[in-house]
Amino acid sequence: MIQQIIAGLIIIFFLIKLLKQWRKKTISFNEFIFWLLFWILALLIIVFIKQIDKIVISLGFSSSAINLAFYIAVLFLFYLIFKMRLKIVKIEKNITDLARKISLKE
Amino acid sequence: MKIACVIPAYNEEKKISQTIEQVKDLVDLIVVVDDNSQDETREILNEMTEKKLKKIYHPINLGQGAALQTGNEYCLKQNFDIIIHFDADGQFLANDIKRMIKPILEEDYDLVIGSRFMGIESNIPKFKKKIIMPMAKIFNNLFFGIKTSDPQNGFRVMTQKTVSKIKIENDRMAHCTEILAKAFKYKLKIKEIPIEVIYHEFGQKFSGGLKIIKDLFLKKISG
Numbered sequence: 001m002i003q004q005i006i007a008g009l010i011i012i013f014f015l016i017k018l019l020k021q022w023r024k025k026t027i028s029f030n031e032f033i034f035w036l037l038f039w040i041l042a043l044l045i046i047v048f049i050k051q052i053d054k055i056v057i058s059l060g061f062s063s064s065a066i067n068l069a070f071y072i073a074v075l076f077l078f079y080l081i082f083k084m085r086l087k088i089v090k091i092e093k094n095i096t097d098l099a100r101k102i103s104l105k106e
Numbered sequence: 107m108k109i110a111c112v113i114p115a116y117n118e119e120k121k122i123s124q125t126i127e128q129v130k131d132l133v134d135l136i137v138v139v140d141d142n143s144q145d146e147t148r149e150i151l152n153e154m155t156e157k158k159l160k161k162i163y164h165p166i167n168l169g170q171g172a173a174l175q176t177g178n179e180y181c182l183k184q185n186f187d188i189i190i191h192f193d194a195d196g197q198f199l200a201n202d203i204k205r206m207i208k209p210i211l212e213e214d215y216d217l218v219i220g221s222r223f224m225g226i227e228s229n230i231p232k233f234k235k236k237i238i239m240p241m242a243k244i245f246n247n248l249f250f251g252i253k254t255s256d257p258q259n260g261f262r263v264m265t266q267k268t269v270s271k272i273k274i275e276n277d278r279m280a281h282c283t284e285i286l287a288k289a290f291k292y293k294l295k296i297k298e299i300p301i302e303v304i305y306h307e308f309g310q311k312f313s314g315g316l317k318i319i320k321d322l323f324l325k326k327i328s329g
Contacts, residue, residue, distance in 0.1 A: 089324055096168050096277055100176050103139075103164050104183075 007046045015039050045069055109207065110135045110186040112177030114170050115194040119146040123154065128200035129192060130158050137180055138194070139173040142166050170260075171281030175274040182270055189269050191262045195306060198261045202301045206263045209297045216268045216294035219254065219286070220261035224300035231305060238315055242283075245319065250287035255298055258282045268294060279314060280321040 018039065022032045045052060045065070052065040061068060111133045115122050126136055139162045140148050151161045162176055174191055181189045188210060192198055202220065209215040222228045223239075230239075239257060246252035260282060264272070272288045274281045289296055 085324065092277065093275075095166070096172050099165050099168055100172070100179065103162050103176055104180060106163065 004046055004049060008043060011039050011043045011046065015043075042069075107187045107211065108135075108185065109133045109188045109190065110137055110181045110184070111190040111192050111203075112137045112139065112174055112181065113192050113194045114139050114141060114173030114177065115143060115147055115151075116141040116167065116170070116173070117143045117145045117147060118194040119143070119150055121196040122147055122194050123150055125192070125194050125196055125200075126154065126156065126159060129203070130156060132200060132203045133190065134158065135160055135181075135184070135186070137162065137177045139177045140164065141168060141170070141173045169277035170279060171274045171284070172277040174281060178269045178274070182266065185266070187266050189264050189266070191260060191264075193260050197303050197305065199302055199304070202261070202299075203263075206261065206299050206301070209299070210263060210265055213297070214295065215297045216265050217285075217289050217296045218263040219256070219296065219298055220259045220301035220303075221254065221256035221298040222259065222301065222303050223255040224298060226300040226302050228301075228303040229305050230303070242315060246283055246286065249322075250283065251290050252283070252286045253290075254286060254296075257286075259301075259303075261301055261303075276321055276325055278317070278321055280318040280325070283318065283322060284325075 015036075018027075018032065018035050021027045027035075049065055056065045056068055109132075111129050113122075113125060113129070113136060115138055118125075122138070126138065129136055135158055136156075137160045138151060140151060142164045148163060151159075154161075160180065162180060164173065164176065168176075177191075178189060188207060190203060190206070192200075192203075198220070206218050206220065209218050222230060242257035243254075246254070246257045262285065268289070271292055271294075272285055274284060276284045
């Protein structure tokens with residue numbers, strides 16, 4: 001129960017942070033919706049962890065719901081890092097093209 | 107035949123003027139691309155009044171591959187027929203340029219690359235010669251089908267057609283493998299020429315080799 005409360009508080013903290021970012025307009029609408037759904041989903045998992053546990057067991061998984069949530073979270077993080085790397089490569093390419101154009105114009 | 111020599115330079119204050127001096131009589135234009143050097147390279151270049159010298163300055167440091175591509179693009183715009191890549195640090199001998207150009211002029215080759223492993227002895231550091239280079243050779247062959255005696259040589263001569271076909275996309279040190287990989291992929295006529303390389307320092311380390319692999323991998327998956 002205490003673990004659930006701590007996890008819930010952490011998620012609420014991130015939700016407040018997200019709302020602040022949205023108010024300051026530092027993130028786009030799509031990004032806001034994505035992270036809002038992500039944290040709400042995480043909150044729902046934490047609140048209904050026992051019910052999800054039962055579903056997970058009935059589906060034939062041997063691990064508990066919290067373990068499964070961690071596995072999914074790790075996979076999700078890997079995916080995010082991969083996407084970020086690709087984005088950085090693209091940004092680097094744009095910077096190179098821009099710097100080259102400037103140097104050839106001089 | 108108009109011949110240009112592209113020399114990428116990053117922090118080369120000690121050798122740049124000497125290298126330009128040695129190359130200038132062998133080509134029609136020297137294109138030095140200063141990759142935002144932090145030493146006196148830019149000031150030295152600014153003071154030079156050599157007519158055959160074109161100076162290009164990158165506003166930020168981009169890497170050797172990017173500097174070569176900048177030089178290539180300038181040469182293509184100026185319609186040069188033959189483009190040479192030459193190091194600024196005095197590793198290569200300017201006298202080898204004539205031998206390197208010959209196969210393009212007389213035998214219709216598309217790309218001529220220098221090789222440190224074809225008979226002419228260079229003072230290559232042992233670890234590099236015995237460990238790094240054989241490993242790089244296996245890597246090049248396995249992943250890119252490159253079959254050259256020297257897996258990483260920066261001294262190359264290309265025709266205009268070759269330069270317009272091979273766009274260097276790896277900004278840092280992976281460009282050597284990239285150029286060879288593309289040359290083999292496009293089935294260009296490639297010749298290796300033995301050259302001497304004078305080592306003033308160790309150069310590319312083992313960690314640098316790993317970074318090259320990482321860069322090539324990232325480039326491949328990012329398309």
